[in-house]
Structures are given as C-alpha cells and as structure tokens.
Amino acid sequence: MSQTxxxxxxxxxxxxxxxxxxxxxxxxxxxxxxxxxxxxxxxxRRQRLPKxxxxxxQKTIQAGEELDPSIADAVAVAMKDWAIEHGATHYTHWFQxxxxxxxxxxxxxxxxxxEGGAIAEFSGKELVRGEPDASxxxxxxxxxxxxxxxxxxxxxxxxxxxxxxxxxxTLVIPTMFVSWTGDALDKKTPLLRSIEALxxxxxxxxxxxxxxxxxxxxxxxxxxxxxxIDKNFFFAxxxxxxxxxxLLGAKPPKGQELEDQYFGSIPDRVLAIMAEMEYELMxxxxxxxxxxxxxxxGQYEIAPIFEEANLASDHQMLVMxxxxxxxxxYGMTCLMHxxxxxxxxxxxxxxxxxxxxxxxxxxxxxxxxxxANAQFLVFCxxxxxxxxMHGALLRLSVSSASNDHRLGANEAPPAIISIYLGEQLSDIxxxxxxxxxxSSRNGGDIEIGLTMLPKIPRDAGDRNRTSPxxxxxxxxxxxxxxxxxxxxxxxxxxxxxxxxxxxYIADRLEAMMKTGDDINAALQKLMPEMVREFKPILFDGDxxxxxxxxxxxxxxLPNLSNSVDGIVQAxxxxxxxxxxxxxxxxxxxxxxxxxxxxxxxxxxxxxxxLTLAMMCRTMVLPAAVRWQKxxxxxxxxxxxxxxxxxxxxxxxxxxxxxxxxxxxxxEALDDIVAHQPHDGVLxxxxxxxxxxxxAMGATRVLADKLELMVDDGYWPLPTYREMLFIR
Ligand code: ADP
Ligand code: MG
Numbered sequence: 001m002s003q004t005x006x007x008x009x010x011x012x013x014x015x016x017x018x019x020x021x022x023x024x025x026x027x028x029x030x031x032x033x034x035x036x037x038x039x040x041x042x043x044x045r046r047q048r049l050p051k052x053x054x055x056x057x058q059k060t061i062q063a064g065e066e067l068d069p070s071i072a073d074a075v076a077v078a079m080k081d082w083a084i085e086h087g088a089t090h091y092t093h094w095f096q097x098x099x100x101x102x103x104x105x106x107x108x109x110x111x112x113x114x115e116g117g118a119i120a121e122f123s124g125k126e127l128v129r130g131e132p133d134a135s136x137x138x139x140x141x142x143x144x145x146x147x148x149x150x151x152x153x154x155x156x157x158x159x160x161x162x163x164x165x166x167x168x169x170t171l172v173i174p175t176m177f178v179s180w181t182g183d184a185l186d187k188k189t190p191l192l193r194s195i196e197a198l199x200x201x202x203x204x205x206x207x208x209x210x211x212x213x214x215x216x217x218x219x220x221x222x223x224x225x226x227x228x229i230d231k232n233f234f235f236a237x238x239x240x241x242x243x244x245x246x247l248l249g250a251k252p253p254k255g256q257e258l259e260d261q262y263f264g265s266i267p268d269r270v271l272a273i274m275a276e277m278e279y280e281l282m283x284x285x286x287x288x289x290x291x292x293x294x295x296x297x298g299q300y301e302i303a304p305i306f307e308e309a310n311l312a313s314d315h316q317m318l319v320m321x322x323x324x325x326x327x328x329x330y331g332m333t334c335l336m337h338x339x340x341x342x343x344x345x346x347x348x349x350x351x352x353x354x355x356x357x358x359x360x361x362x363x364x365x366x367x368x369x370x371x372a373n374a375q376f377l378v379f380c381x382x383x384x385x386x387x388x389m390h391g392a393l394l395r396l397s398v399s400s401a402s403n404d405h406r407l408g409a410n411e412a413p414p415a416i417i418s419i420y421l422g423e424q425l426s427d428i429x430x431x432x433x434x435x436x437x438x439s440s441r442n443g444g445d446i447e448i449g450l451t452m453l454p455k456i457p458r459d460a461g462d463r464n465r466t467s468p469x470x471x472x473x474x475x476x477x478x479x480x481x482x483x484x485x486x487x488x489x490x491x492x493x494x495x496x497x498x499x500x501x502x503x504y505i506a507d508r509l510e511a512m513m514k515t516g517d518d519i520n521a522a523l524q525k526l527m528p529e530m531v532r533e534f535k536p537i538l539f540d541g542d543x544x545x546x547x548x549x550x551x552x553x554x555x556x557l558p559n560l561s562n563s564v565d566g567i568v569q570a571x572x573x574x575x576x577x578x579x580x581x582x583x584x585x586x587x588x589x590x591x592x593x594x595x596x597x598x599x600x601x602x603x604x605x606x607x608x609x610l611t612l613a614m615m616c617r618t619m620v621l622p623a624a625v626r627w628q629k630x631x632x633x634x635x636x637x638x639x640x641x642x643x644x645x646x647x648x649x650x651x652x653x654x655x656x657x658x659x660x661x662x663x664x665x666x667e668a669l670d671d672i673v674a675h676q677p678h679d680g681v682l683x684x685x686x687x688x689x690x691x692x693x694x695a696m697g698a699t700r701v702l703a704d705k706l707e708l709m710v711d712d713g714y715w716p717l718p719t720y721r722e723m724l725f726i727r
Contacts, residue, residue: 007718010232014726017230017331019269024279036285038086038162040079048078061157062358063215064196072124079160080109080122083171086162090170091122093130093152095177096187097137098596100486102317103177105132106170128154130175138599140592142183150185152177155192158314161284174314183589187488188313190584194495195309197582201502202355202363205382208509208519209375213357218495219475221306222316222487225347226323227298227335228270230727233718234333238619239611243604244337244484245402247612247696248620250704251343252721255297266293267727269330270300277302277326284322286315296345297724306352306475309495313488316349320484332727336484339405341720346406347483348413351490354475355379355498365474374523377432381530382505383476384419384429386497387469388537390578391417392558392569394469394478397493399566399597401604401688403482408544408561413468413479415566416552416559418539420467426540433531466543496584505530563601564685570594598681605688605696609673612696615717616666616703623714624659624706631655655709662702669695 026034036043046054053074060067083091092104109120130152139150152175160173177186184190195218202216234240239247266274278288287305294301302323307315320336327334339346355363363379366372387394394417398407408414421429464470468480481490505526512522536555541548552559560566569575570590579585585593631652638645672695677683707715 005713005716006236007716007722008713010230010236010718011722011726013232014230017269019272019330024275031282034279035282035287038164038283039285040082040160041285044082045078048082050074057156064157064192064199067128067154067156069124069128072128074124076122076124076127079127079171079173080120083160083162083169084109084120087164087169088162088171089168091126092170092172093132093154093175094172095132095152095175096317096486096488097177097185098139098187098593099137100187100484102321103132103137104170104172105130127173137177137185138596139179139185140595140599142179142181142185142588142592150177150179155188155310157192157308158311159285163284164280183586183592187486187492188310190492190589191313191488191495192310193584194492194499194582197499197584198355198495198502201499201506202379204506205378205502205509206357206375208506208513208522209378211357211361211375213359213361215358216355216363217358218309218491219306219354219356219362220309220312220487220491221304221352221475222312222319222481223301223303223350223352224316224319224323225294225299225301225349225483227296227337227340227347228273228300228327228332228727229298229335229723231328231331231333233723233726236716236718237723238615239608240333240335240340242611243608244335245340245405245608246342246720246723247608247615248700248703248707249341249717249720249723250707252719252724254721254725255344266291266300269332269727273326273330273332274300274302276329277322280322280326281315281319284315284318286318288319294345294347296341298727299345299347306354308356309353309491313486313491316487338400338402338482338484339409341724342405344720344724346409346412348406348479349481349483349485349487351478351481351487351494352472352475353478353491353494362474364471364476374520377428377527378505378523379502380425380471381429381527381534382498382501384421384537385504385530385534386494386501387417387419388534389501390493390497390574391537392560392566392572393493393497393575393578394480394490395558395560395566396569396575397490398480398482398485399563399601400482400485401563401601401608402484403480404563406482407480413466414543414549415480415561416543416549416557417468417480417537418543418552418557419476419537420464420470420540421538422464422471423540425471426538429531429535429538432527433535434528464540464543467539468543492584496579496582499582500578562689564598564682564689567594567597567601567685568682570597595681598685602681602684602688605692606673606676609669609692609696612699613666613669613673616662616669616699619716620703620706621659621663621666623716624655624662624710626714627710628652628655628659630711658702658705658709662699662706665695665699665702669699 045057049057053071056068056071057075090106090108092106094102094104097103109122110118111121112118131149132152155174155176158174160171163170163172176189178189179185198218199216203213206213237246239245274291281288288302289305290303292301302319304315306312323334366376395415406412470477478490478494481487508526509522512525513519536557549559571594576587576590579590580587635648635652672691677687
C-alpha cells in the first residue's frame with residue numbers, strides 16, 4: 001500500500017497525544033474575581049463615568065430606551081481607556097447578520113497626529129454608529145446594491161467586552177445591523193422589538209392584578225449540546241470539514257445503546273476544554289453553570305444561568321464561539337451541527353424561557369397565595385394559547401436543513417408542536433375548563449375557585465423528554481431549537497406570540513372590568529373559554545408514537561415535517577398580520593427572511609450533495625476497486641493452483657454487484673445535482689428536499705454497505721466507531 005491513509009495517520013497521531021494545560025489558576029485569582037473581568041459592566045461604568053453620565057446611561061439600559069447622544073462621547077472615552085488598560089488595540093462593532101453567525105470588522109484606536117506620532121481615539125460617534133462595508137451579507141433583496149450599505153447601531157443593553165486573541169485584544173461592542181431604510185438586517189433588532197412588545201402587553205395584564213411592576217422582561221437560559229471529536233479525524237473527513245456532518249459512515253457495532261456515557265465521567269482532554277471554555281466565558285460575564293456528558297458517545301452539554309433574553313442571546317453566540325476556540329486549543333473540534341452522526345442522538349439547544357418583572361417576580365412561578373396563583377395561571381394560559389395559535393411559527397423559528405435531520409429522530413422532539421404541562425397542572429387546567437376547579441390531584445381535598453387555587457409545587461410532574469415544549473416548574477422549555485442556530489429567532493417568535501395572547505387577555509379582561517366585574521369574576525368567565533380553545537395543544541403522552549401523529553392530525557395541529565414547509569410559514573396571513581401588528585418584522589423583512597432561509601436551505605444541501613459525490617468518487621470507489629482487484633487476484637491464484645472456492649466467488653460477485661450499483665447511484669446523484677430547476681427559491685428548495693436528499697440517502701446506503709465489505713486497511717475515512725470512541 002503505497003499511498004498514505006489519512007485515517008491511519010490520524011489514529012497514530014491521536015495515540016501520541018498528551019493533554020497539556022495548566023494555564024488557569026483559580027488559586028491566585030479566585031473565580032469571583034475572574035467573573036466579568038472582561039466586561040464593561042455596571043461596576044466599571046460606575047467607577048469610570050462621571051456621575052450624571054452614569055445615571056443617564058443606567059436609565060437608558062434599564063428602560064431599554066434610546067441613548068442620549070450628548071453622553072456618548074463620555075461613555076466612549078471611558079470605554080476606550082478601560083479597553084486599552086486591558087491590552088486592546090482595536091474596537092469592533094459586533095453584529096448578528098442573517099447568516100446566523102456573528103460578524104465583526106476591526107478598527108484600530110490609533111490615529112496619526114500631524115507631528116508624526118499617534119494618539120488613541122474613540123469618539124461617541126464611533127461608539128454609537130458604525131458603517132461596515134458589509135454588502136455581502138444575505139439580505140433577501142432588502143438592499144439593492146446601489147444602497148447596499150447597512151449600518152450598525154450600539155445596543156447599550158448588552159455591555160461591551162474584550163476578546164483576547166493570541167497577539168492582542170479587541171474591544172467588542174454589541175450592535176444592531178440595519179439598512180438605511182430602517183429594515184432589520186440582523187437577528188438582534190427583531191428580538192429587541194419583540195421584547196418591547198411583550199413588555200407592553202404583560203404590563204397591561206399585570207396592572208389588572210394591581211401588580212406594581214414597571215417593566216417585564218423575558219428570561220432565557222439555553223442549554224447547548226455539542227460533540228467533540230479529535231481534530232485529526234475532522235481533517236480526514238471532507239464532509240465534516242465542509243458540511244459539519246458525516247454524509248456517510250456505517251453504523252458502529254456499539255453506538256449509544258448501552259447508555260453508559262450519559263452523565264459518565266468526563267475524559268481528561270474534554271474536561272480541560274470545558275474548564276478553559278468556562279474560564280473564558282466567565283471572564284466575559286457569561287454565567288456558565290453546568291457541564292456534563294450527554295447520551296451519545298462524544299456528546300456533551302453546557303448550560304448557563306438564565307439571563308434577560310437579549311443578553312442571553314448575545315452570550316449564547318459567545319458560548320458557541322468560545323466552545324469552538326477552546327476545543328481547537330486541545331486538538332479537538334467542536335461539532336455544533338444538529339446531526340453530525342446518523343443513527344446517534346443529535347444536538348439541540350433547550351431554550352428555557354420565562355417572563356420576569358423588574359421587581360424580580362417570575363411570572364411563570366406558581367405562587368404561594370391564591371392571588372399569585374391566579375396571576376400565574378393567566379400567564380401560563382397566555383403561553384398555551386400562543387403556542388396553540390401560532391405553533392407553525394415556532395416550527396418556522398427552528399427550520400434549517402440541518403435541524404431536519406434531528407427533529408423526530410433519536411430522542412429529539414418531533415416536528416409537531418405541542419405542550420407538556422405535567423399531570424398536576426394539566427389536571428388544574430382540565431378543571432378550569434369546566435369552570436369549577438374543585439381539587440388538585442396532589443394537593444389534597446381543597447375547595448377551589450379561581451380565588452383559591454391550590455398551591456402548585458415547583459417541578460410538579462415528571463419531565464417528559466419527548467415533548468417539544470414543556471413546562472418545567474417555573475419556565476417553559478422549547479426543545480426543538482437546533483444546536484447550531486442562534487436563539488434570537490426562536491425567542492423573537494416566542495415573545496411575539498405570547499405578547500399577542502397577553503394583548504388578547506388584557507382586552508377581554510379590561511372590557512369586563514369596565515362593565516363592573518372584578519378581576520376574579522372576569523377570570524371566571526375568561527379562563528374556561530380560553531382553556532377550551534387551546535386545549536388541543538396540550539399533550540402529556542409520548543410524542544414519538546404514530547398514535548400521536550394521528551391524534552395530532554385529528555386535533556388539527558400542524559405537522560410540518562420538513563423545513564421547507566416550516567420556512568414558508570414566514571409569509572402566511574397569520575405571520576404577516578401578527579408580526580406587523582407588534583412591529584417586530586415588517587412585511588418586507590418577513591419576505592426577505594423567507595428568501596434567505598430558503599436559499600440557505602438549498603445551498604446547504606447542494607454543498608452536501610457535491611461533497612458526497614466527490615467523496616464517493618475519489619475515496620470510496622478507489623478503496624472498493626482496490627479491494628476488488630486484490631480479491632480477484634486471489635481467486636485467479638487459487639484457480640491456477642487448482643482450488644475451487646464457490647464461497648469466495650460468491651463474495652467477489654456480491655462485492656462487484658455492490659460496486660456497480662454504487663457507481664450508478666453516484667452517477668444518478670451527479671446528474672440530479674447538475675440539473676437544478678431555475679424557477680425561484682421555493683422550487684429550488686423543494687427540489688433539494690424531494691430529489692437531492694433522497695438521492696444522497698440512496699448513495700449513502702451503498703457506500704456504507706461497501707465500508708463493511710472492503711479491506712479495513714484500504715478504507716480512507718475515519719469510521720463512526722473511531723470518531724466516537726477514540727479520544
Ligand atoms: P434542568 O432543566 O436540566 O433540570 P434547570 O431547571 O436547573 O435544569 O435549568 C435549565 C436551564 O433553565 C438553565 O439554563 C437555567 O438557568 C434555566 N432557567 C431556570 N429558570 C429560568 C427562568 N425563570 N427563565 C429562563 N430560564 C430559566
Ligand atoms: Mg433542561
């Protein structure tokens with residue numbers, strides 16, 4: 001065997017690997033000092049800003065208002081001085097274009113002086129507005145090329161921070177990215193708008209309860225699942241390198257069936273990565289809380305403590321970035337793809353979501369008093385009604401070519417959106433529906449009207465891992481979110497649909513209370529009616545069963561099994577009227593987003609198809625043919641020695657037939673990829689879904705069959721067994 005085998009080289013390189021590290025020392029600097037040391041946080045602002053400037057800025061941040069331009073210069077100077085003390089040479093406006101990633105363009109603080117020297121400068125104008133020449137980001141037709149520029153605008157509610165690089169540091173300023181015509185070109189702007197919409201409607205409802213809250217924000221804690229594999233394997237697999245997932249690979253003899261990995265002890269190298277990543281995130285003020293092994297081999301999870309949604313969303317982008325960088329430092333690659341390995345659990349992002357007042361009251365926390373419980377039930381109902389009315393938009397918010405491989409397979413929630421409330425809460429809602437709640441199943445025999453609801457314990461009921469949207473005691477957990485996606489989109493949808501339900505509730509209650517009802521009387525009328533309406537969305541059973549699919553159909557719940565069907569929800573009548581009513585997305589923005597999502601879907605699959613065909617032709621086929629030649633040679637030798645071996649003839653025959661089928665299949669795939677339709681983004685996406693994906697699947701089956709027939713010494717691609725278990 002003369003040519004080098006990438007796979008064999010990778011394995012020997014990994015075997016020689018030793019974990020090095022030891023850079024982090026929490027003894028000399030305790031964890032509480034590390035936390036937030038790279039953030040221009042409240043403490044820094046208080047220390048460094050003139051008192052009046054500090055006050056105005058804090059007010060801006062807390063109220064989510066626009067910045068008073070007169071203080072911008074003072075803030076910029078303080079920020080710059082702080083950044084330079086931390087070794088920063090550059091600043092960047094950091095934004096989240098429609099690629100779903102973050103983008104940045106660095107500018108130096110340095111300005112040359114006429115005397116030939118230089119000074120460090122950073123003005124309020126530069127802080128507040130930036131003009132990246134960012135005309136190449138997808139805009140879905142929002143920007144004609146002649147006005148291709150968008151600008152970035154500072155988001156004071158997310159603090160600036162410092163990102164280290166091996167040779168310096170950069171001051172990073174979180175910003176929105178909008179076009180000159182005011183269209184949102186990013187994911188942050190709609191999120192901020194949706195937070196505002198929810199705040200407004202939630203306050204209306206709270207007012208009816210005489211709640212003194214002045215502001216309601218959404219809180220989000222996103223658990224991130226990911227895979228780590230050795231970089232040597234990663235580089236030896238063109239599919240992982242180009243597409244983030246394996247496009248072929250036979251099922252390993254041992255997968256995850258033993259479940260011996262979940263919460264198991266964490267390998268040293270992985271632990272070193274986790275610790276380094278947590279250290280970096282801690283410095284950036286991201287409150288990382290838990291780490292553990294996940295169910296699949298090589299799969300892990302990291303979870304922060306929840307924060308206000310906008311900050312949580314920015315921090316989540318940082319989590320993904322730091323994860324990738326930290327893994328790299330220890331010779332591993334972090335796979336953030338929703339389904340890197342077929343037949344093995346995929347990765348998601350559990351989006352924990354609730355609403356919280358400025359007085360610190362979690363509105364989804366069952367209270368201790370009947371009054372608090374009534375308020376809880378109203379907010380909980382608002383969420384249920386929202387998901388019932390707009391489940392299709394939640395499905396839209398998690399649509400991508402990659403998430404389709406995960407939803408509905410191996411432990412991931414299905415594409416049908418339903419809500420799991422847990423036994424006790426379901427029971428209460430069931431009783432509410434009949435108008436006269438009498439008892440709580442676990443709470444004993446108490447007489448209850450809406451004025452005297454049972455005490456609902458936290459964490460009531462079992463967790464139902466199969467549910468895409470579950471109540472978990474004091475928050476909802478949206479589990480269909482994909483591991484590689486930004487959480488901004490799903491939370492924008494969640495905030496807006498719940499805002500709409502709160503708006504509806506406020507309208508109804510206000511009307512009844514105007515004509516003399518008190519809050520309890522009004523609720524007695526409204527609640528049963530609402531529960532009857534949204535009841536079909538509630539499902540506590542096993543979401544994986546065929547029975548549920550049938551039942552969901554009977555209930556009229558949408559089953560958008562693929563992302564093309566999900567994406568087109570962006571421009572339905574419901575979507576257009578909802579998002580424009582609450583000024584979260586304009587009509588133009590929705591159409592542009594739909595186009596971008598469809599294009600991304602098609603591009604992702606097209607790249608995969610090209611990669612798969614290339615790997616089949618240049619890696620799989622040569623290995624198979626080489627083995628075929630060896631085998632045939634052996635048969636010829638045997639024959640000339642006068643030995644008959646029908647079994648071997650049969651094996652060679654089987655191999656040859658599989659190779660022939662494989663060649664045909666790759667040719668068919670090539671042909672399909674070469675003949676794409678050109679009649680619009682939607683048709684193009686449907687073609688990928690209906691024609692390209694099945695062709696890829698058929699080719700893969702044959703490639704995987706060959707992997708189990710061909711001499712292991714010839715096989716060039718790291719196998720599932722190796723990638724998942726050698727670390
Ligand atoms: P698990 O779901 O694994 O039992 P936890 O219940 O502790 O774990 O929390 C999971 C995630 O939910 C964490 O990120 C946590 O911060 C977040 N979370 C907890 N309470 C809230 C809340 N009120 N709003 C949003 N997220 C929350
Ligand atoms: Mg959880």
